[in-house]
Structure formats: C-alpha cells, structure tokens
Amino acid sequence: DAMVIQNPRYQVTQFGKPVTLSCSQTLNHNVMYWYQQKSSQAPKLLFHYYDKDFNNEADTPDNFQSRRPNTSFCFLDIRSPGLGDAAMYLCATSPYRFMDQPQHFGDGTRLSIL
Amino acid sequence: SQQGEEDPQALSIQEGENATMNCSYKTSINNLQWYRQNSGRGLVHLILIRSNEREKHSGRLRVTLDTSKKSSSLLITASRAADTASYFCATDAGGTSYGKLTFGQGTILTVHP
Numbered sequence: 001d002a003m004v005i006q007n008p009r010y011q012v013t014q015f016g017k018p019v020t021l022s023c024s025q026t027l028n029h030n031v032m033y034w035y036q037q038k039s040s041q042a043p044k045l046l047f048h049y050y051d052k053d054f055n056n057e058a059d060t061p062d063n064f065q066s067r068r069p070n071t072s073f074c075f076l077d078i079r080s081p082g083l084g085d086a087a088m089y090l091c092a093t094s095p096y097r098f099m100d101q102p103q104h105f106g107d108g109t110r111l112s113i114l
Numbered sequence: 115s116q117q118g119e120e121d122p123q124a125l126s127i128q129e130g131e132n133a134t135m136n137c138s139y140k141t142s143i144n145n146l147q148w149y150r151q152n153s154g155r156g157l158v159h160l161i162l163i164r165s166n167e168r169e170k171h172s173g174r175l176r177v178t179l180d181t182s183k184k185s186s187s188l189l190i191t192a193s194r195a196a197d198t199a200s201y202f203c204a205t206d207a208g209g210t211s212y213g214k215l216t217f218g219q220g221t222i223l224t225v226h227p
Contacts, residue, residue: 004156031213042202042217043157050213090156097213100145100206102159110154 003027006091006106013081014114021076021109023091029104031097032074034066035090037108043090049074050097078111086113120203120218128226133190135221137203138183144208146179147215148188151200160188160201195227 004025013019023032030051035043047056049068063085065077078085088110092103121136137146145164149157161177163170163186170177176189190197200222204215 006156042219045214045216048214092157094213099213100162100164102147102162103157103215105149105156105158107156108154 004091004093004104004106006089006109008109009107010110010112012112012114015083016080019078019081019111021078021089021111023074023076023106024072025091025093025104026072027093027095027104028071029093029095030071031094032068033092033094033103034074034076035092037088037090039087046076081111081113083113086111120201120221122221123219124222124224126224126226127193129193129195131193131225133193133197133223133225135188135201135203135223137186137188137218139186139203139205139218140184141205141207143181143205144212145206146177146186147204147206148175148177148186149202149204149217151202151220153199157202190223193223193225195225197223198225199223 007022033048034046036046037043045057046060047066063079067075088108090108092105094101094103119138127133143165145162147162148160151157161170161172163177163179174191179186200220202220203218
C-alpha cells in the first residue's frame with residue numbers, strides 16, 4: 001500500500017545533541033510537510049517542500065532545518081535540541097500544493113530530550 | 115495566530131449516540147478539513163469541504179460549513195467505541211497559503227461501550 005513512513009517511531013536524544021528524523025513516501029507526491037505537535041496541542045506547521053522548493057514558516061526556530069534529497073525522502077534536522085523541542089513530529093504529503101486536497105500523514109516520531 | 119477553535123474540548127458519550135463537534139475560525143478560507151487522530155498515531159483525513167459547499171456526507175460522518183459565521187460542525191452518527199480519538203478541524207486559507215493547513219486545538223471524543 002502507498003504510504004508515508006516515519007522512522008524511528010520513538011527517538012531519545014540528549015540536550016544539545018543533533019538529531020535527524022526521517023520521512024519517506026511511496027505516493028509520489030510533490031509536497032511534503034513537517035509538523036510539530038506538543039502534548040494535547042494542535043499540529044503546527046514547521047515547513048514544507050513543494051517539489052524542491054523549500055518554504056519555512058516565519059516562526060519556525062532556526063534550530064530546525066530540513067532536507068529533501070529526492071521526491072521520496074525528507075529529513076528534519078534539529079541542530080541543538082532543547083527541552084522545549086520534545087514533541088511528536090509529523091510528516092505529511094499531498095499531490096500538489098495549489099489544489100483542494102487532503103494531506104496524508106505518517107504515524108509520527110515522538111522525540112524525547114534527556 | 116490560532117485559526118481554529120474547537121468546541122467542546124472533550125466529549126464523552128455512549129455507543130450508539132451521536133457526537134457533534136464544532137469548529138470556528140477567524141479568517142476567510144478556501145477549504146476546511148476534518149482529521150482524526152488515534153492516541154500516539156498520525157492524523158487520518160476524514161472530509162474536505164470547500165468554501166462554496168454547505169454540507170458533505172461520508173458514511174456516518176456529516177460536515178456542515180457556514181462561511182458567514184466562520185464555523186463548521188462534524189457529526190458522527192451511531193458512534194462506536196472505535197470512534198474514540200481526537201478530532202481536529204484544519205483550515206486552508208488559500209492564496210499564498212494555499213495547501214498549508216492551520217489546525218484547531220481538537221476535540222477529544224470518548225465513546226463508552
């Protein structure tokens with residue numbers, strides 16, 4: 001089945017130690033999104049790629065970076081994680097940006113900071 | 115700024131009852147979407163309703179949209195224990211933000227067997 005896969009499901013890192021979360025998709029969608037969802041809160045968009053075009057949200061901390069080496073893969077890099085970065089990170093895709101269509105989500109990576 | 119506000123924050127019902135969740139938003143939209151999230155999992159798309167539509171159905175789900183009041187509701191009929199989850203509305207403002215979703219805080223639905 002075509003899907004969005006996030007690895008790992010759970011990630012533990014140390015305060016200040018860089019960490020990378022990965023997302024892959026078999027849907028061949030042009031758009032990939034990264035959301036941060038803290039406990040009992042709404043998902044918050046961090047950035048998205050429309051094909052290779054990177055779009056950062058204005059309030060996304062500089063600590064967060066992203067890479068999309070090809071259509072199928074997208075990575076979220078947190079350069080120096082702080083305790084406030086502990087959250088669920090969700091990857092989503094959609095076929096095209098400028099159309100009315102749903103987003104397809106992975107099951108997320110829950111990041112804990114020690 | 116927070117686009118969507120959902121009401122109630124939590125809803126507890128018995129199996130077989132109907133569940134209604136409401137969503138209000140602040141700015142004009144291109145479309146509004148509802149998603150379900152089971153505990154510890156990703157979001158699953160339920161229904162997308164465009165700004166020129168007033169009502170949509172999908173199985174036991176009914177969504178209404180009132181753009182004059184900037185509000186939407188999700189009705190789940192004949193609820194089941196498996197419907198227990200968090201439900202989020204999300205708005206797409208269109209224009210330069212087309213394809214970007216802003217989520218409400220969600221309603222936690224518990225359906226008791």
